[in-house]
Amino acid sequence: MAQRSTFLVFGATGGTGKHFVAQALQDGHRVRALVRDPAKLGAAQSDPNLEVHQGSITDAPNLDELVRGADYVVSMLGDKHAQSVSKIDTAFVKQLVPAMRQHGVKRFLYQAGGLSKPYNGYTPWSIWVFRTFFISSFRGQHEDNEAVMVYLATEATDIEWIVHRAGIIGDGPSKGTLQRSTTSPSIGVFRDCAEYSHRLIRESAAIHTSDFSHYVKA
Numbered sequence: 001m002a003q004r005s006t007f008l009v010f011g012a013t014g015g016t017g018k019h020f021v022a023q024a025l026q027d028g029h030r031v032r033a034l035v036r037d038p039a040k041l042g043a044a045q046s047d048p049n050l051e052v053h054q055g056s057i058t059d060a061p062n063l064d065e066l067v068r069g070a071d072y073v074v075s076m077l078g079d080k081h082a083q084s085v086s087k088i089d090t091a092f093v094k095q096l097v098p099a100m101r102q103h104g105v106k107r108f109l110y111q112a113g114g115l116s117k118p119y120n121g122y123t124p125w126s127i128w129v130f131r132t133f134f135i136s137s138f139r140g141q142h143e144d145n146e147a148v149m150v151y152l153a154t155e156a157t158d159i160e161w162i163v164h165r166a167g168i169i170g171d172g173p174s175k176g177t178l179q180r181s182t183t184s185p186s187i188g189v190f191r192d193c194a195e196y197s198h199r200l201i202r203e204s205a206a207i208h209t210s211d212f213s214h215y216v217k218a
């Protein structure tokens, strides 16, 4: 096993997050998770390396308690209903980053969507049409993810943030290995995105990037 680390995970009961937690525990790492409903963690709940804190990012969680001693912070958050009303992730990341500074925790991976525009990037018309007319219920989530990227790029350059703009279709078996790409998004499965994020968060070259992930050609 690589060096044993402590991952602070937000979104641990979600599509990507549950795989991320399972993989981290399987590799012998420690995981600390803020979850609204611990029962959703399933079998992982009984793992001695999992520390569960119950709560919501919108209810002022104790960030000192959560961040202290973490090596890596991971956000795989998503709530399209709440995000259609308010940018809850952005508001939370704006609280999280100062707590990270205070506790000397540098590395932060934020998972956004491949259809979200990176800071200073642009949205190709085809993606704009798809986002606007076919998946308009996710509009608030994309706008929230984009606001997180703006905040990180403009006000958190001292933090070693990495944004993964993931493309995901569902929860099937692995389709292969993802690698970072500035140009070509793949439509992956949750499991592969989680495995990729495990590697990505340790990749120094990925710091301050907001790239896609793409399947390595066999």
Ligand SMILES: NC(=O)c1ccc[n+]([C@@H]2O[C@H](COP(=O)([O-])OP(=O)(O)OC[C@H]3O[C@@H](n4cnc5c(N)ncnc54)[C@H](OP(=O)(O)O)[C@@H]3O)[C@@H](O)[C@H]2O)c1
Binding pocket: 010, 011, 012, 013, 014, 015, 016, 017, 034, 035, 036, 037, 040, 055, 056, 057, 058, 076, 077, 078, 079, 111, 112, 113, 114, 141, 145, 165, 166, 167, 168, 169, 170
């Ligand atoms: N799903 C996709 O197809 C897809 C595709 C590309 C990119 N993405 C991006 O990937 C990211 C994660 O998506 P996902 O599909 O893996 O996640 P998801 O299945 O939607 O799960 C979201 C996670 O966030 C947690 N969460 C939401 N609001 C919370 C709150 N107020 N307090 C604490 N936890 C909260 C949820 O907890 P509960 O279990 O309690 O709800 C859940 O664990 C998002 O930024 C999304 O845009 C997703």
